Amino acid sequence: MIEILRALPFLTAVIGIPAFGLLAASTTRHFATSRRRAAFSVALSTMVAAVAGALVFMDHGVVFRDPLLPFLSLDVQSSVLPLLTNLVAAALLFLAPKRDLRRTGVLDVMWLLVVSSVLFATQHIGLFVLLWAAMNLPVGAWLDRGIDGRGHRAHWILAAITTIPVLAVFGRMLYAGAMSTALWTDAAPELAPGDDIILFALVVFASMGRMGVFPLHVWFPVLVAQDRAPRSIMLLGPLSGAYLILRFGALFPEAFARDLPWMAVIGIVSAMFFALVALGQKGQLGAATYLVLSQVGLVFMGMADTNAMSLNGALVLWFAQGVAGTGLLVMALGVRARRGAVLLDRFHGLVAGAPHLAGAHFLFGMAVVGLPGTITFVAEDLIAHGFVHHHPWLSALYVLVTALNAVTYLRLFGRVFLGEPTTGAVGCPDLSVEERGAAAVLAATLIITGIVPYPAVSARSRTTEDLISMECESGADCEISGREFP
């Protein structure tokens, strides 16, 4: 009974409130009204998700199910990840400039929020695959009836690289008769030797596409630049690609364990490549975009270890980058909306006109690169210490990437906001009072979880334990995992 009382209201609220918000936002043609309705529902949903997360945390990660919602459950994933998705959506709806958001963007954000919330809560593999594919649909543009031709190729690239591999895996599992009840917990595919490796490789491929890992990232910078930023940030920010690996990794534990070193190498190569690309960018938006992609590469790398420290670090970094990366990108979009293309070959001095914009940009940027006191620092510390036991050279590269990203960010901040103000910089509009409030809430989330990281770290520990025990049972080298595993 208690479980019903907990699961039903929260799942209904976490999924139902954004769905209602989507409906309310789509019934008006007026941008401001649409945005206001969506923002209100997201704020409400965020609070509910936070309470749900706290409840699950207090119950040490117990999974709550409800007979009325047979394919949904309330556990660590379905409480923390919707909270993250809600925070990303809130950042976009409250802080993204009108020029980038538009009504299409509002509807896209709400659609992706609803779909993601169900995706993170579902226990049904078929429903999962359906939702995974549905995330690629340009629903906002359809509802807005304002489809234009730009960016379609990038959309189709993303849809193809993320959907086709997952559909292929699902089809193969159906063919193998693996899903008697179609639930994750009961799926146990009996595959021919080697098939699991191919299927898991397809999962990793799809995940790399959604997470923006090199070389399957091209959709992200293109869509950010082509006025599709809200949709692309909603796709990247909650890092649903990482969730795909966690879910399917449980079905192919041996392949998961075997592919870990390759995943780690791909992750660090991606992070290093984007760190250098970010440093070589001429524009502020490009630099911010590639900084975020570089940090995402570190999440991918951290997931590829059997060590409790690095896995926990990766999961915490997943949350941290979702919030901080979105904040930084939204601030960079705000700079573009106010001042156009801001090139990094000279100083612009925008702080003279927009000190709060500069402050928020700095907080989010420092959170992205792991300033002590933010949750990213905790995550990076765990990943670095975790990797040193098995792969010291990867750990050294990891430290280099974080150092490079910090230099790139401070250079970016200095060039955009400091120095002699350029013409019009003094009159650059600052953040409004509402925007300051939203930025403060996001920044407070990063700082409070950074100063008191215990809840964030332990909320992830259950997932980590499941993963490590799964990998260790598959024969991966787990001798220095920090825990006793058979």
Added chain:
Amino acid sequence: MPELHALLVGTAVAAPVVAFAMLATLIWGRDSVSERAVVDITRFAFFVSLVASLSLMTWSFLGAHSFLVDLGPWFEVGSHSFRITFLLDRLSTSLMTLTTGAATLIGYFSRTYLHGERGHPRFYLLLNVFAAGMLILVSAGSLDFLFVGWEIVGLTSALLIAFFHERSDPVRNGLRAFITYRICDVGLLTGTIMLHHFAHNANFQPELGPGHWVAGTAHLDTGAATLVALLFLLGAMGKSAQLPFGGWLPRAMEGPTPSSAIFYGALSVHAGVYLLIRLTPLLEDAPLASAAVIAVGAVTTVLGTLTGRVQTDVKSALAYATMTQIGLMFVEVGLHLPGLATVHLLSHATLRIWQLLRAPAILHEMHSLQGALDHEFETGRWLDNIERKFKGPLGAFLYQRALDRFYFDDIGDRFVVAPILWTAQRFAWLEARLVSAKSSGGVRRGPETVSDRQLEKVS
């Protein structure tokens, strides 16, 4: 008694953090903030912190033992626990008192010195963050926790160099300092991780020895100790402006005089020396690393002196004098004389903060004094005598090299910074080609280029 120590050290560190939080809330919520409120909050916090630090120092000099205060884990996963521990001995409590004393002094001094400046609240905000970071750095019981303070000090240092951000040069110099810090921080962070790898711990006690000041032995073999010590040396060289990473220090004088005094006269610049003093047991097990510490210090001392002699402004001359003295401290640490290095550090910090705070008014004061006494002062006669011995080709050669700062900055720019930037630009070009090939028509060079064109179209 342990509870009292925990309370005192917690109060000393928390007071500036609370003041920072209050100031940040004030500044974020309002467009203008009263100078008096900002100064009063800061002064009160520093006063509380100073009293707590003084109490701890008194206890450590009167008491018989050093003490490890463990406030519990910050976070822990598996076998890794990041614990908030403070090591309270004569070294750390002396430096805590120096930190809070200097911060209190600067808090008072800046009230009038920066009166009316646009960045007045920002200065005090950063001063609070710096004080908290420095207190963590000098009192941390482990290298993990020390790194937290180390990072905070580095960031606030760069931001205060760029305090007068309306001009481009201070910002450029702040960025240079930050880049140097980050390059060298790779050494500190990698060293800490390696210490975890070899010793499965990075606490100062018992891994690096107990004692009133610094004593004991590190439990590492010579090879591991050498590797770890060399990595820490890299970190210390960046923070303490030792050659070839010292180019940022004279440039850092672009910041306001009070921040120059507290950062580059008294505290921040000595962080590297403090780190090496703390790691003396490790250096004793690593003769090669000790030799490297001596070599770095000696070279910096000689070249810093020569360069300082040709400077034409007082703050630059003081910067090179600082670099020189810190070089001597490196030599002392390399010779395994941590006590001497500590006394040198404390006395140098107090002298230099006084000199830097007086620097803006030094000519005025000297002329007033000469007028009152009716005769001119003669200064530096013995140094002038030494200089006279170097007349001729050698003197000209050294003079020219000193003017060019022995090309260290140029070499760093040409052989480190330029290749990294070149590589980054080539990668950015490759990425632009990749994006261009995979995206719809119209994208040619990269994301910002797209937005440029769109904006042109819109406008």
